[in-house]
Amino acid sequence: DVKVTQSSRYLVKRTGEKVFLECVQDMDHENMFWYRQDPGLGLRLIYFSYDVKMKEKGDIPEGYSVSREKKERFSLILESASTNQTSMYLCASSLYDGSLSGANVLTFGAGSRLTVL
């Protein structure tokens, strides 16, 4: 019954490495999101996508990029990982219903905990 799958639960990378976090959803949702979760800061939006090949910056896009080549897959890329990117990364998806889209519930993956040494 898994609907949003994040490929890695735990990753350990070194400073300067290129990191790919993969997310796949099987609900045919148009919207997909990447959030970063840090203690005391809640969830902060990194990027979101409302269609294939479309993306918009969230609140903290610096140091990240994204790719959405297929509707079901949304990848987060850290071009050169740094220690301040050690965090929990959450992927989510939702339906797009025009002006009602904000009412649609986000379905989250289980998260990917990244440690950068």
Added chain:
Amino acid sequence: AQSVTQLDSQVPVFEEAPVELRCNYSSSVSVYLFWYVQYPNQGLQLLLKYLSGSTLVKGINGFEAEFNKSQTSFHLRKPSVHISDTAEYFCAVTDRGAQKLVFGQGTRLTINP
């Protein structure tokens, strides 16, 4: 820009006691409001949402929340908590018509036996 403040970072309560988790948002423009819960080592799942209509919203696991437009608040309540309610709770808001959800800082609810 929309913002959300959860007034308590941690709330310890005894089992079977009532609990209230507080949430305030910044704008009085038409909004949708949500509470999500994150159990240990899991992703977030929806607890309840307010879209329109009755200001008292009931959710899963006996939780409810009340939308107060004049105070821009959406506090979460449960009359009697269980050990299984131990989790982190996130309040979130989006402007109507917007795609992006803005989350609060989270409140960690700890239930003591």
